[in-house]
Amino acid sequence: MGLVFSLPEEAVAAIGQNLGSSGWLLIDQKRIDTFAEATGDHQWIHVDPVLAKDGPFGTTVAHGCLTFSLINGFLPELFKAEGMKMGINYGCDRLRFPAPVPVNSKVRAVGELVHAELLAGNAVQTTVRVTIEIEGSTKPGCVADMVGRYYF
Template identity: 60%
Template structure:
């Protein structure tokens, strides 16, 4: 269940708050291939299961940027804003890929509000850290600090 914020003040007060986790999502070869088609990145470690068996991971792996893009899927499952006049993605900080995400793995997003500050015009800039957890792995597939500008 997503945490709901209805004002800039509520977001500012949420710094340090854990937002919980999403449900699990299976990383299929179809998802990897679709991402490869969308981005033009057809490197064999992503799209050639036969060749990837002999590679460093023993199977195909999700693109790092595919894993990163899941933050966009997970974020609204973790946090929602009511009464928002406008919200924009401002950017990302500290993107890391600590572990590969093999095909067939299940991943989920974990969120935490790591920073918030007022911005000109009465809005707030919120930084939410999304950690893409891999089921059964001690290391995440991606950690990213997403930055949003919100105007209520």
Template identity: 55%
Template sequence: MMTIFDSAAALEQALGQSLGVTDWLLIEQSRVDQFAEATGDHQWIHVDPEKARSGPFGGTIAHGYLTLSLVNYFLPRLMRVENLQMGVNYGCDRVRFPAPVRVGARIRGAGEITQVETLANGAVQVVVRVTVEVDGSDRPGCVVDTISRYTFNSDA
């Protein structure tokens, strides 16, 4: 279930709050191949299923940066911020890839608001830790602290 925020106060009250989890997303070879094409990273552990079968992961795996990029797919399914003049992605902190994401695996995003800070210009900076869970694995495929800045309409 998505959580909706419509003010700086609502975000501040949510500090430490779990945002729940998204639906599962299947990681298919075609997605990995498209990412390889877009980035120029054609390492065999990602794009050569035959060779990868005898490799260290027993098959092809998603690029770590593909897994990270899917956080942008999961975030709007975890939370929505309304009543905005503007919202921007400010960056990320503490990106880790604790476990490989094998092609054919299902992943989902779990979120938690870990920091909320009011900035000098009245904007609010929010850190959401997104954990990319891998179905059947005790270790996540990615953990990242995403940083967003929101400027609310004056009536918020």
């Protein structure tokens, strides 16, 4: 577990802290196809292994937005507010997809608390930079600055 905090001031005091990494997750074709079905994005580079074999990546690749959406599942392994009354996903300040995530790759999240500020009403707004690493790759599949609000 990365950072666990139970007071807004504890988050502010931890600015700059490396939050460690999550466990690895396999990105198989079934996950990619399920995401395509849910979003209506059936572009061949994602869902057609035969065409993708001769495409720019040599195989199917995960949708960028699929890779991004995994952050919500990984984040509790990196950053947790205990005893809060409510937490909300406030948004994303920065989002990039530096490298494609090939089918059957494993990915994990690495985090850093880059900003935290106290809000009125015993709350804190945080920005956690989450990097989705691809096992065996020097470039990440996604980098996002996730903004959250936690009310105590």
